[in-house]
Amino acid sequence: MNAPTVVIMAAGKGTRMRSQTPKMLHDLCGRTLIGWVVAAAQGANAGKVIVVVGPDQVVEAALPDGVTVAIQERAGGTADAVLAAAAHWGDETVVVLSGDVPLITPETIAGLVAAHERVGAAGTLTTVELDDPGSLGRIVRAADGTFDHVIETKEGATAEVLAIREVNAGVYAFDGARLEDALRRVPADNGNGEAYLPDALVVLRDDGGVVADHLADDPALVLGVNDRADLARVRVHAQARINDAHMRGGVTIVDPSATYIDVGVTIGPDTTIEPNTTLKGPTTIGSGCLLRNAYVDSAVLEDGVTVGPFAYLRPGTVLRAGAKAGTFVEIKNSDVGPGSKVPHLSYIGDADIGANSNLGAATVTANYDGVRKHRTTIGDNVRTGVDTTLVAPVTLGDGAYTGANSAIHEDVPEGALGIARPRQTVIEDYGKREKEGQ
Numbered sequence: 001m002n003a004p005t006v007v008i009m010a011a012g013k014g015t016r017m018r019s020q021t022p023k024m025l026h027d028l029c030g031r032t033l034i035g036w037v038v039a040a041a042q043g044a045n046a047g048k049v050i051v052v053v054g055p056d057q058v059v060e061a062a063l064p065d066g067v068t069v070a071i072q073e074r075a076g077g078t079a080d081a082v083l084a085a086a087a088h089w090g091d092e093t094v095v096v097l098s099g100d101v102p103l104i105t106p107e108t109i110a111g112l113v114a115a116h117e118r119v120g121a122a123g124t125l126t127t128v129e130l131d132d133p134g135s136l137g138r139i140v141r142a143a144d145g146t147f148d149h150v151i152e153t154k155e156g157a158t159a160e161v162l163a164i165r166e167v168n169a170g171v172y173a174f175d176g177a178r179l180e181d182a183l184r185r186v187p188a189d190n191g192n193g194e195a196y197l198p199d200a201l202v203v204l205r206d207d208g209g210v211v212a213d214h215l216a217d218d219p220a221l222v223l224g225v226n227d228r229a230d231l232a233r234v235r236v237h238a239q240a241r242i243n244d245a246h247m248r249g250g251v252t253i254v255d256p257s258a259t260y261i262d263v264g265v266t267i268g269p270d271t272t273i274e275p276n277t278t279l280k281g282p283t284t285i286g287s288g289c290l291l292r293n294a295y296v297d298s299a300v301l302e303d304g305v306t307v308g309p310f311a312y313l314r315p316g317t318v319l320r321a322g323a324k325a326g327t328f329v330e331i332k333n334s335d336v337g338p339g340s341k342v343p344h345l346s347y348i349g350d351a352d353i354g355a356n357s358n359l360g361a362a363t364v365t366a367n368y369d370g371v372r373k374h375r376t377t378i379g380d381n382v383r384t385g386v387d388t389t390l391v392a393p394v395t396l397g398d399g400a401y402t403g404a405n406s407a408i409h410e411d412v413p414e415g416a417l418g419i420a421r422p423r424q425t426v427i428e429d430y431g432k433r434e435k436e437g438q
Contacts, residue, residue, distance in 0.1 A: 003047030004113050005089040005176065008037050009081045010099030011054040011072045016227040024053075024099050025062050026231060029238045030262025030280060032062050033225055036102035036238070043106030044113070047092065050085045051099065077194025079186040082179075091177040093117060096197065098170050103220045103237055108171065115214040116173035122209025123182075123201045125150075126171035126216050136167040136222060137198065139213070147205075147213045150198035168198060169221045178204060238263075268303065277308070281315065294325075302338075320355075334365075337380070349373075350392065354380035360404070362387040379414070 014023020024034040031039065034051065041049045042064075050068045053059055060069055070085040082096055093113055097104055108126065116124035125147070127139050135153050138161050142148040150168045151161050174182075182203040188195040205211040220237045224230065242263055243256040250269025253259050258275040261267075265279045268287030273279075277291050281298035285291070289301055292308035298315035306324045307313065316333030319325060323336045326343040334351040342348055342359045350367040352375065353359075363384045365376045374392035378384075382396050385404035396402070397414030405421050412418035 002092055002117075003045055004093040004095045004109075004173070005048045005050065006041035006044070006046040006095045006097060006109070007082055007085045007089070008034065008041065008049065008051045008097045008099050009078060010034050010051050010059065011057065011075070011081050012100075014100070014226070017231075018228070022057055022059060023225065024057075024059055026225070028102055028231065028235055029242060029260075030264050033102045033231075034059060034099045035062065035064075036263075037097050037099050037104060038064060038067060040104045040106050040109060041095070041097065044095075044109035046095070046109075048088065050088050052081045052084050075194070077188065077192075078197035079183050079195035079200055080188075082197060082200075083183040086180040086183070089176045089179070091175075094174045094176045094179055096172040096174070098224065100226070101170055101222070101224045102234060103218075103223055103241075104171060105218070105221075108216055108218065108221060111216070112171060112173050112214050116212060119210055119212050121173070121212040122175045122178050122204040122207070124173045124212040124214055125198065125201060126169040126214050126221070127166050128169045128216050128219055128222055129165050130167055130219055130222070131165065133162075133165055133167045138162070138164040139166040139168060140164070147201070147211050149202055150196075152196065166215075167222060169216060170224075171216075171221065172197065172201075174200070174204075175209070178207075178209065182207070274308075286321070348376075351376040351378060351390075353378040354382065354398065356380060357382040359384045360386040360388060364389045366391045 010024045017023050025032045028036060038049055050070055051063060052070045052072050055071055055073055068088055070088060072081045072084040093116060095109055095113060112124060112126050137150045137152045140148045140151055151157050182200045185203050186195040186199045201211045223234050225234055242261050243253055243259060246267050247253055251267045252272040255275040259273055260278040262280045264281060265283045267285045270287050271285055271289040274292040276293045278295045283296050283299050285301045286303035288303050289305045294308035294311045296313040299313040299317040301319045302321040304322045305319045310328050311325045312330045313325060314332035317331045318335045320336060320338040322339045324341040325331055328345050329342050330347045332349040334348050336353045337355040339356040340353050345361045346359055346363045349365050350373050351365050357378055366389055367373050376390045376392045377395040379396055379398035381399045384402045385406060387405045388402045389407045391407060391409035394408055395411045397412060399415040400412040401417040402408055403419035406418060407420045408418050
């Protein structure tokens with residue numbers, strides 16, 4: 001099987017999203033809608049990927065390197081959209097996908113191309129059987145069972161047609177040598193002046209070409225996104241795929257329905273993720289970790305790390321092997337050394353912490369002076385007392401200590417104790433004097 005060219009139709013503003021963000025750039029589990037389709041095409045070893053957009057759409061910045069952009073100058077229908085990319089393909093197999101139908105998989109694309117090339121078809125469409133086809137286009141077959149045409153139900157259909165359960169999945173393969181000519185001959189007489197891509201199959205068949213169909217077994221393939229309600233429904237399926245892949249890779253997810261993991265996250269085996277945990281961005285988690293009700297964004301967790309419950313790890317956080325970020329802890333742009341612990345009620349920002357240190361409850365790095373951010377350096381085997389504020393830039397040497405309720409703004413040498421608080425004053429009979437107005 002030769003590497004196919006993949007054309008992705010992404011024209012249209014998606015006004016039903018009610019958003020300043022173009023529909024194709026809306027987020028789906030850490031990747032844009034169009035990004036999911038491009039990733040599937042690349043995963044199927046496409047030789048070239050072409051994204052067709054409208055003249056006023058700006059999506060190039062969201063596309064990976066090597067993707068070609070073609071412009072559909074006017075809204076002339078799906079056949080016209082594919083024709084806009086004709087200059088970029090040759091005689092190879094051309095696969096056509098929709099940019100707002102993101103649950104396509106590399107396996108489905110590869111299966112379609114194999115079926116198409118096996119019979120030497122001029123065109124092949126993917127179909128799916130649904131219990132409730134709704135308004136999707138129905139597959140009408142000839143008396144011998146072969147594909148005849150697609151009826152778009154939005155243009156009106158008989159009860160007999162509406163009873164058909166097999167629908168057009170909107171995923172096609174064409175012989176590139178014949179496709180451009182067929183597209184130019186698709187009639188634009190559908191009541192709206194648009195030319196529909198399924199009609200190119202009819203043109204190819206009438207020319208004597210073989211038109212085949214490929215039945216897929218995943219109903220989610222036809223789930224498109226037109227508004228935010230659609231996006232939420234698609235997200236359920238995308239998240240289930242992500243979570244399932246992690247569980248089959250050796251990760252324990254206690255409640256997959258209450259665990260939210262972006263597509264770019266990697267997790268090692270024997271890690272346990274408890275409910276209400278969110279893992280976002282290019283987060284990397286090692287083996288044997290425990291995450292409990294945590295929110296982790298673009299962080300690195302090495303093996304044996306414990307996080308939560310109710311912890312927030314922000315971008316740039318690194319927890320080395322065996323480290324802990326405990327209850328109500330927020331860490332940002334900091335490196336927490338192996339075996340070190342930030343057990344509870346602390347904010348650690350822009351800090352470097354050595355090995356086997358323990359930061360007492362309510363330890364805070366005051367990293368911002370109102371103009372610039374500054375770093376805090378904490379050595380190995382350091383112990384901070386409860387309610388310690390470290391006013392950056394400041395360094396605690398190896399084995400240093402701080403007293404409870406201290407505001408440390410000068411370096412504490414190795415093995416020393418830093419205390420920075422006023423002496424306690426006791427005023428006798430204060431309560432009685434307060435009541436008497438004295």
